[in-house]
Amino acid sequence: MSCLKKKHFTLIIICILTATYSYGQIKVSEFIQDSKIASAENNKLYFIDFWATWCGPCITAKEHLGVLQKQFPNDLYIVSLTKESPLTVERFLKGKPTELAIAIDYNGETFNSYKVAILPDGVLINADGKVLWRGGAPDLKKEMVSKFLRQQKGESALNSVVKVLKVEEEIIDDYMPTEDLEIKTILNSFEDLDISNTTNYLKLSGSLNRIVSYLAKIYKNxxxxxxxxxxxYEIYFKKPFDKNENLAVKLITEMNLDIERKFSEGEGISFVVDSPKFWNTDQIDWGKNNAQYLVDDSQIKADNVSLRDVAYQLAYVLDMPIIVPDDNEISLTLHDWDFHYKFFQLMQSDLEDNYGIKAEKKKITFPVYHIQKIAP
Incomplete structure (x- = not known):
């Protein structure tokens, strides 16, 4: 099979220079627009706003950040950074324009280096690049900015805090798997699982535990x-998949490993669905090749995912196992979701009122899968 030709966007590397504390380089593919409000000269503070077009709270926060930027046009410069494609962002901005600076982190390096796990998120730095504060954009208040401004003596222009390295746009070969399943051991360590779900393949990079957990939709513990x-590992599954094939089992079998299922007891959540009233897939639409989830500090939203899949995400944020019905019609069909998870009673109400799911937190019995080498 010939390799797929793919046009890569101009690469822009932004280096935040630091005096005492830094996450290193910020890499983005390009700036969609410069700030239409702030001066690029002699700012004391810079705020990097991590966001996405499918993130409801992020979009609401844009209005707040726009007001904040107008209040400090000569001392603060806000850069909103997303890892979506430029076309997706440009299409979004046509319907919902903003005067803030917008940049693209196409390969996700900056999101990964700052370990961005939930949105919205952001970092406030001074003119020397020192991180002063971190949190979601809605929590960055006028009074906080004023306080930090009083504490800062130094000023820097945007072009001295942000260095841009442009590489000419070129046509390069994007790797395409030739086998249905390709497995490669890698030396890189990952805090989390790196997922690339394209039209032609699913690529997973990370620890074997997190890869199997993701494929099986099972709590990592x-x-x-x-x-x-x-x-x-770096693992490629070539598309299209056989819809009846279990990718976790396929991987374990290909690696010549064995699975033994045992059972354990502990605190967890049980989902009971007697009369489902799930949403259809028309409630949320984030388009193709975008993230299927928005997980902020209190809500989970999901576009076209199963109950088993959303329970896997919930188990991850709550750090406990969640048991869903064995009925495949209930657990595997696709739906849209939007519910609270931070406070259990509110989550119970959301799930029962909107989806007909009764959630109980109690001592439960759950399967534990032991993966081991096959004895010679």
């Missing part, structure tokens, strides 16, 4: 690996 197995 329900997977126990024999000593020496939890290495880091």
């Amino acid at each position: 329900q997977i126990v690996l024999e000593e020496g197995l939890d290495m880091n």
Whole structure:
């Protein structure tokens, strides 16, 4: 099979220079627009706003940040950074324009280096690049900015805090898997799982535990690996998939490993669905090749995912196992979701009122999958 030709956008590397504390380089593919409000000269503060076009709270926060930027046009410069494609962002801005600076982190390096796990998120830095504060854009208040401004003596122009390295646009070969499943051991370590879900393949990079957990939609602590197995991998599944094929089992079989299922007891959540009233897939539409989830500090929103899949995401944020019905019609069909998770009673109400799901937090029995080498 010939390799797919793909046009890569101009690469722009932004280096935040730091005096005492920094996350290193910020890499983006391009600026969609410069700020229409702020001066690029002699600012004391810079705020990097992590956001996405499908993130409701992020979009609301844009209005707040726009007001904040107008209040400090000569001392603060806000850069809103997303890892979506430029076309997606430009299309979004036509319907919902903003006067803020907008940039693209096309390969997600900056999101990864700052370990951005929920949106909205952001970092406030001074003219030397020192991180002064971190939090969601809605929590950055006028009074806080004023306080930090009083504490800062130094000033820097945008072009001295942000260095831009442009590489000419070129046509390069984007790797395409030739086999249905390709596995490569890698030395990189990952705090989380890196997922690339394209039209042609699913690529997973991370520890074997997190990869199997993602594929099986099982809480990570329900997977126990024999000593020496939890290495880091880069794995490609070529599309289209057989819809009846279990990708987790396919991977484990290809790696010549064995699975033994045992059971354990502990605190968890049980989902009971007697009379489902799930949303259809028309409630939320974030388009193709965008993230299926928005997980902020209190809400989970999801576009076209199953109950089992959304329970996997919930288990991840609550750090406990969640048991869903065995009925495939209930657990595997696709739906849209929007519910609270931070406070259990509110989550219970959301799930029961909107979806007909009764959630109980109690001592439960749950399967634990032991993965080991096949004995010679």
